[in-house]
Amino acid sequence: MGIANIYRITGTALNSHSKQLDLIAKNMANSQVISGSEATAYRALRPIFTPILDATMQGDEVMGVQVEALGVSTAQIEKQRMPEHPLADGNGYVYLANVNMVEEMTNMIQASRAYQSNVEVMNTSKDLMLRTLTLGQ
Amino acid sequence: MSLLDTAFGVSPLTLRYRSERSAQLAANIANAATPGYLAKDYDFDSALRHAIAGSESTLHSEHPHHIPVQGQGEFGDTLYRVPTKAVSNGNTVEEEIEQAAFSENALRYQSSLQFLNGSIRSLRLAIKGE
Numbered sequence: 001m002g003i004a005n006i007y008r009i010t011g012t013a014l015n016s017h018s019k020q021l022d023l024i025a026k027n028m029a030n031s032q033v034i035s036g037s038e039a040t041a042y043r044a045l046r047p048i049f050t051p052i053l054d055a056t057m058q059g060d061e062v063m064g065v066q067v068e069a070l071g072v073s074t075a076q077i078e079k080q081r082m083p084e085h086p087l088a089d090g091n092g093y094v095y096l097a098n099v100n101m102v103e104e105m106t107n108m109i110q111a112s113r114a115y116q117s118n119v120e121v122m123n124t125s126k127d128l129m130l131r132t133l134t135l136g137q
Numbered sequence: 138m139s140l141l142d143t144a145f146g147v148s149p150l151t152l153r154y155r156s157e158r159s160a161q162l163a164a165n166i167a168n169a170a171t172p173g174y175l176a177k178d179y180d181f182d183s184a185l186r187h188a189i190a191g192s193e194s195t196l197h198s199e200h201p202h203h204i205p206v207q208g209q210g211e212f213g214d215t216l217y218r219v220p221t222k223a224v225s226n227g228n229t230v231e232e233e234i235e236q237a238a239f240s241e242n243a244l245r246y247q248s249s250l251q252f253l254n255g256s257i258r259s260l261r262l263a264i265k266g267e
Binding site for chain 1: 152153156157159160161162163164166167168169170171172174177232236239240243246247250253254257
């Protein structure tokens with residue numbers, strides 16, 4: 001490990017958080033999607049972060065973060081009575097997406113802040129490396 | 138040990154320690170949202186003890202298939218950080234603390250560079266005699 005590895009570590013973090021922002025955009029875009037059954041209703045997607053481990057002499061070293069899988073929100077699917085809707089089921093119900101706008105917004109702020117701090121780490125490391133390159137001049 | 142190895146004092150070792158530590162802190166910041174991730178950091182005291190003890194206290198392996206001693210890095214152990222607040226997903230990264238530690242570490246890296254530059258200047262002066 002060392003400063004040269006920071007680009008790899010922070011790069012994976014930037015990638016993971018931009019994936020998270022992607023998912024949030026997808027959730028918000030689909031927040032008004034109406035569906036004909038509970039099974040097909042849109043469920044909010046969530047990234048599942050796991051650390052990237054690299055086995056070394058000293059045990060496992062963390063080499064970044066990855067979105068290992070996508071999970072779906074288990075929040076309850078709301079149904080609404082809309083008998084005139086073309087997608088309504090036999091009882092006249094349609095099923096709404098379980099996207100909570102407030103939750104998505106807070107997740108978005110958190111993701112963009114995490115992205116920013118990783119960019120900051122990258123910038124600082126770049127400065128340090130540039131200064132090291134000019135050592136003794 | 139050649140003359141040049143000792144001419145720069147502890148600065149090269151400090152630089153290596155600072156660079157290792159910055160990577161560890163970057164890994165913490167990268168995993169600020171990972172559930173169950175436990176933040177780790179180097180312990181300066183144990184790194185210093187390791188540096189003073191030198192290579193005598195560490196075990197050398199003579200064969201690539203020897204089982205390495207766990208948790209005995211060049212700069213001592215990395216220790217788990219004790220969080221100041223509890224989070225429901227078990228993550229112990231506290232963004233502010235990691236950021237503060239990272240910038241402190243960067244500053245100390247720069248001061249080591251400064252010291253090294255000073256030593257190099259002195260050596261140059263001695264060589265040229267101007």
